[in-house]
Amino acid sequence: MYSEKVMDHFMNPRNVGEIENADGVGEVGNPQCGDIMKIFLKIENDIIVDAKFKTFGCGSAIASSSMATELIKGKSIDEVVSLTNRAVVEALDGLPPKKVHCSVLAEDAIKVALMDYAKKNNLNIKGLENFKVREHEH
Amino acid sequence: MYSEKVMDHFMNPRNVGEIENADGVGEVGNPQCGDIMKIFLKIENDIIVDAKFKTFGCGSAIASSSMATELIKGKSIDEVVSLTNRAVVEALDGLPPKKVHCSVLAEDAIKVALMDYAKKNNLNIKGLENFKVREHEH
Amino acid sequence: MMGDDVLKRNVYLDYSATTPVKKEVFEAMVPYYTENFGNPSSIYRYGREAKSVVDKSREIIAGTINASTNEIYFCAGGSEADNWALKGIAEANANKGKHIITSKIEHHAVLHSCEYLETRGFEVTYLDVDEYGMVDLNDLKNAIRKDTILISIMYVNNEVGTVQPIAEIGKIAKENGIYFHTDAVQSYGHIKIDVEKLGVDLMTISSHKIYGPKGVGALYIRKGTKINQFIHGGAQERSMRAGTENLAAIAGFGKAASIADETLDEHRTRLIALRDKMINEISSRIGHVKLNGHPTERHPGNVNFCFEFIEGESLLLLLDNQGIAASSGSACTSGSLDPSHVLMALGLPHEIAHGSLRLTIGDFTTEEDVDYTVEKLVGIVEKLREISPLH
């Protein structure tokens, strides 16, 4: 069902945890639908210097969180804004069609965290002007 | 499906054949329904001294003919008139429910042969006044 | 037991009724009973292994008929697949029309499904066949109406072996935008089938007619076909057919299908030779006989004769006594009043139809079996004719 990459990131998730006094925090999903993803960012000079997550959800939700945090660490905000769920799916060597929504959650959680960062610092982040968390369906 | 008795009388039917110048001949059934039974009687002094048959039909039709002719040989007309299909079934150690009609055919064929004998000799046979060949159904 | 075997042969000539499971097929099933018994719908390892077995069989079977894997739906056998096709199409397309065309010689699984649908407001045209059991394409064209939603014509008849012009029927169906179902239970494994070339939208196949296990079959459903589920419940078979997947049987069906496909040519050549030998010998050595079905457009293993003046059940019993297993369209073997609907549809008079005998040849039939059977048959027919008042 899942690729080896997915299983690896699910069994040994990277970046689990919280960042105290994080520069940006994003939470998406809700317990009703069975997935909650919370992403914590540490940002210095427009660079994501650290990222952590906590996730309630299925194997692919956890693997997507793990992979997404890996992908953004060390990247600039600009680079992260243009990261789509596709990139997460590809980095995981694919997800079953019914589970692609988990990668969308990860993309959204990161963007919400960036918006949080922007709000706290009174910034405008290019590319996020029209961002809205998507209604996600399984 | 069939008792050993039925199989024996089917595999080794007794009294197969015709009697030339028979005293009574009875034929019942029709090719349409898949059974024809023809019984030949030789009668002397009200006694069935010989009986033979020819039958087109299934295993139980042939066995019933064989057993019925056995049962009536040496019997008086009176005795034969009171012979019912039940007696044939019992003598065969039973027939499957769907095949009981074969024993009815045998009883009827014998009675038709007796009627033929009565007609040829201008006799009335007690017990056959109201006899009618039954419509038989499988 | 030994004594019996020495004295008498065991000659099974009822391959169209059911076949033994081939050894390789049985071996392909064994692991899935006591060991790898998982539920293919589960996500754990047991279940994933089970799923891959089901997927593999589906792939094999799709390959044998040039379908794609997601057009093959496993079910419990030919009868269920026929019921599903007929009722599922009828219900799902009732808004378009309520008329169905079939033939008078279909298997009862199709005919009785049609009769059921008649009680639910559908109209059914039952096409006549000619004396060889062939459907007339002009009759078919004439029967088509504005509200015809389905044509169901069997590929090969199970009693007399006649092969219908399926590709031509498929063309007519397509031209008229009507779904076309064929019951291919008796052709699958005996004739090379290509659903694209035939233009069928639905096709029934059954495992136990091709040396696979009983209790499993499949319905081919062309992608995009509007059809209802028949067995409702769990999400198995992509939510189209509920019920825990019959793992071992599906594994066996797949194996049987792959063997049948790989050996199709030699299988046909061998059977046809035996069949023709049997037909020729019976025709030449026994008088007052009639070959039923088509002389050339015929199932490779089907021999079906009427023997005048005698009745089928008697024939079967005496053959059985010689160790020969065969079947008959005689009324007496079915417990009904009339001989088989197929023989009646061929226009045979009742008294002749009563004397039919079907001998169906398969992969384990030898030339000696054929010789032995003909030899015994000659004597048995003679014996029964002696007893018969019609002779």
Place this chain on the structure above:
Amino acid sequence: MMGDDVLKRNVYLDYSATTPVKKEVFEAMVPYYTENFGNPSSIYRYGREAKSVVDKSREIIAGTINASTNEIYFCAGGSEADNWALKGIAEANANKGKHIITSKIEHHAVLHSCEYLETRGFEVTYLDVDEYGMVDLNDLKNAIRKDTILISIMYVNNEVGTVQPIAEIGKIAKENGIYFHTDAVQSYGHIKIDVEKLGVDLMTISSHKIYGPKGVGALYIRKGTKINQFIHGGAQERSMRAGTENLAAIAGFGKAASIADETLDEHRTRLIALRDKMINEISSRIGHVKLNGHPTERHPGNVNFCFEFIEGESLLLLLDNQGIAASSGSACTSGSLDPSHVLMALGLPHEIAHGSLRLTIGDFTTEEDVDYTVEKLVGIVEKLREISPLH
């Protein structure tokens, strides 16, 4: 392979999904594939032998539930039997009324058949259950109408294991002259069943839940019940269910039924001890858990918990990684949005229902398996809670 076995146990705890075939059962099936493969409907020896196998299994199964042999009809499994019962009764009795009563926690084979019937003009009342999964008898009485023709309530729920008061329901059905069907797939082989005492008119059972083969089940139909056929076709099963009899599977089903019946008491005692041990250990060693289903009126092998703050699929995957096969009512395992309809009907909040785990114990489960599973579970739950933002 060996290394794997040494490092990791294989603990199958999904017996309610499907069971392995027991060795004795498999051995009872073997002769009917390659050797005695006859068609039971034929009159020759091969067929007669086959028929006697089918008859014998029918007799065994009838005996285990105090039915007579001609009240047992073989079919392809529990789903088909449920479909047949629901649709067959509905169609045959539509003239009397078009109302059916069932519960919200039935198997999908019943629920989706009901939904289908709703599209055909029937009305269905879906009874609520209490927090333990119990139907309320007063609710049932209140739901009965003049035009109610059928009550269908499952004996034991497959997810949470709750046992319904079937005899009481049977009494209510009888008093009101309404047919009563029960899906006994999860109780047959685990609870002594007497159809007379229960007052059921129709009952579904399935072989692969009692260590028999997949692909075979049976519908008990009380003599005199007015019901339509579901699969139309040949005259098998006294013309009530068409399709060549699944000989080997029926032989296996018979064997499995007789073993289950003979060992019922020890089977129950053993399972209940393991079940209760597991329930107690999980309850005492893991916080924030909730036992689903009834504390006492419960399937002898069913353990079902919700673990707060975590999601079922993750749990299953990590258990699988330790060699433990289990199941979950989590939405993520079914591909639907909502957690299982059963957990929702018990009134569980979504976020808790998502974290459900079903462990079902069977005859091959050992005490070591239970210990191992609890041990692993403690760690896995802890790990997932560490990842969870809800914790």
